[in-house]
Amino acid sequence: MVNKFPYDRPRIGQIELSKFLYTNLREDVVAIVSAPTGFGKTISILYASRALVDEGRFDKVFYVVRTRNELDPVIRDGRKVGMRFSILYSIARMCPLARGKNISSDGFWAVCSLLRIKGLCEYYRRTRSLDIPQIFSSISSSRDHTDFADRLSKEIGVCPYFTSLELLDYVDLYVATYPYIFKESIKSWIFSDRDFSQTLLVIDEAHNILNIGSLMGESISIDVLDRAIRELEELSLDTDTLDFLKNLTSIKVDDVGKGYTFIGRDRVGLDKGVADRLMEIAIEASLEMFREHNDIDNVEDLDLSIYRVAKFVKSAVNNHFEIFVSRERPKGLTIHTLPIDFDVVREIIEQFPSAILMSGTSPDKSFIEKGVGIKKHIEVVDVEEYGARNYLRENAVAIMFTGATTSYRERTERMFKTYSKLIETLYRVHRGGVIMVIYPSYEVMNSIVSLISSDIEMVIESLKPLSQIIDEIARKEKVVVNTVAGGRLAEGIELTVNGESLIKTVVVVGVPYPQPDDYIEFIKRDLQKKGYIYTEYYRDLAIMRVLQAVGRAIRSEKDYALIVLADRRYRQKKLLEKIKLNIKAVTDSINTIEKIVSSLNQ
Ligand code: SF4
Missing domain, CATH: 1.10.275.40 (Fumarase C; Chain B, domain 1)
Incomplete structure (x- = not known):
């Protein structure tokens, strides 16, 4: 790699990760990268990618992120390593005519089609004769995804959405939100005729592959x-x-x-x-x-x-x-x-010659190989092997509460009462901020929440817009936030002020295995057919949900949190080995937990 790493003081492991990717990524390779929150994996990956594109090993990088807010760090780091980039997110948010209108993306797509067919969109008309150097000179300094779209529509007067699609052939780095490769109704329309045979795919937060249904x-x-x-x-x-x-x-x-x-x-x-x-x-x-x-x-x-x-x-x-x-x-x-099978994921990944799957809780190699059925050579790298710090382990103190379980056979009123008492106790000794309680299902959540004393300040996951729920939480000095593992609040929110997490305690009620239903039976049959041990998938999915929820509390090295793993099944060696938290105590007594938390407060 001839260019200098763009930060004067790289974190431990960043250069090593870049070198690893640069050395190992060639045709028909999938790299699974494990890097904890706060490591700075985006810059390491883009630094290596830039060199790979410069050398002609790939024509560009197609980088997918879960939400539009996650586009911003990628374009910031892409700019740092000097890559020409473009981004793509929801049409109803990129389009200047739809901005501020209450319309779904699908609904707006129909409107846009009609405006284009009838020649009624000026922005689109101008998009048909683009001045590519002018476009890049405008978008290269975009502050974020909104600014990117504004520059195209306001400065140049072109359609941000269709201009971005045109730019796919001119960029080194194309950043899009998940639906553009994972949602059948979108990907088959937008990129079906595009050639990715020379392109490197990067999937951010690749643990989501396990949760294929959502x-x-x-x-x-x-x-x-x-x-x-x-x-x-x-x-x-x-x-x-x-x-x-x-x-x-x-x-x-x-x-x-x-x-x-x-x-x-x-x-x-x-x-x-x-x-x-x-x-x-x-x-x-x-x-x-x-x-x-x-x-x-x-x-x-x-x-x-x-x-x-x-x-x-x-x-x-x-x-x-x-x-x-x-x-x-x-x-x-x-x-x-x-x-109903993981072949759809395999087909997506195999559209590209090589891919990087990265996450703080990456899927196992054996799952990618057998469960998903990837036939390419698989490389695995965990940046902790380079000495990178894991703030989740360093800054979180975990207690295992073995006095209850949400195992189906033992779900009784008495068990729910024990959990409600645990939550009330933690609330009373909690100094302030958010106690996030993660439940394995809505049914368990509702049963326990209904038993919690009414003097406890609570927010319960609902269908309200996320921004509204976040405002509600942020207004309270001390609050219990009740949510379901894998749900919107457990994985989708950033509750931070000046980069510091407001979540000070996470209580994981039960082990969030997927609930048995007709759908999980299909997934089970698919994995069994491929010779992958289904119970391992089941366990990995639960562990991923636990770590994602716990990770909401530790967003950077400044954060400290208490984690309560509240189910006796966490004693199982295979669960503990993979969760890898710093367990301070194992107890079946709520009084003991109260004493430990009181002493931690001091
Ligand atoms: S062509 Fe572009 S600017 Fe015109 S309606 Fe469609 S998305 Fe909006």
Whole structure:
């Protein structure tokens, strides 16, 4: 690597990781990188990538991140190593015409298609004759993803979304959010004709591969389906596809069990013909609506449910997917199309000659090899072997509480009462900030929360927008935040002030194994067929959820936290070996925990 590392004082292990990747990444290699939060893996990966692109080993890097906020550190570090970059996120957020409008991305996609076809979008018209050097000179100093889109639309007057798609052929680094490679309804439209045969794929937070259902699945509520039926009827576009939609909405709540219940494409009469016809009708309906409401200021009127349903259904005709239904809180049903095997992940990764899968809790090599079925050569690197610091282990004190378990056989009122007492006790000795309590399921959460004393300040995970929940939490001096493992609050929020986490205690109630349901049976069959030990997947998924939740409390070296692993099953050697936390005490007594926390406070 001829260029200098862009920071004067690299952290321990950063240069070593770059060298490892530079040396080992060639055609047909997948590198699994484990690096804890705060290590600075993005810069190490981009430093190596820049050299690999310069040498022509790859034409560019395609870097995917979970959320749009995670685009920003990548473009910052990409700029530091001198890579020409572009970014892609939701069309409804990038488009200057949709900004501030309450419209779904799917709904807006239909509006955008019509504006383009009818030649009514000036931004798009100008995108057809781009001045590439001018574009790069404008976007290269973008502060963040919003500024990136603003520069394109306000400074140059072009469509940020379609300009970014054009830039794919000119960049060294392309950064996109997960849906662009993991959501069937998006990836098959956007990148299906692009050539990635020379491109290096980087998957950030690659532990999400284990959770394939939430990574690649798509959902739609019965309410949206009902609205789609009404739209078709109002627009007199009543056809045989209505039968298919009515089949979907006829599912009875009483027929739906816990978790995901299998429905299947055959039962509702879904095939490719129906999906294609539905899309044609959705486009017809959009055109019809557009004739009636030809006003871009009122795009909300054009947010047709039928279009959302058509896109959803299109993803369900893929043979690696099936249809399931679940009951949602507080009531009502949601239809899901979920991947039923890991071959879909293999197909995505194998579209690229090489890939880096990185995370603080990376999946095991054996899982990637056998469970996902990757045939490429696999390299594994853990930066702690270079001496990198792991603040999760150094700054978190863990206590194992063995006085309870959420194991199915032992779920009793008495057990729930024990957990509620533990949470109340921790709240009373807690000095301030957030106590985050992670439950294995909504059912367990509701049972325990209902027993907690009403004088405890609490926030409970709900369907409210995340920003609203975060505001609610931040306003309280001392609060218990109740959430479910793998849920939005457990993995998706940053509760920090000046870079310091507000979460001072994490209580993991139970071991968050996936709950048994029809969907997990499909995954189990897929793994068993491939000769991968299913129980290892089950355990790895639970450990990943624990570490992700615990990781919310330790965002940097400044953070310190208390972790309570509240289930006697944590004594199992295989769980402990992988969780690798600094366990200070193992006790079945809540009084002992109270004393330990009081002494830690002092
Ligand atoms: S083409 Fe026009 S309507 Fe579509 S995203 Fe671009 S600016 Fe928005």
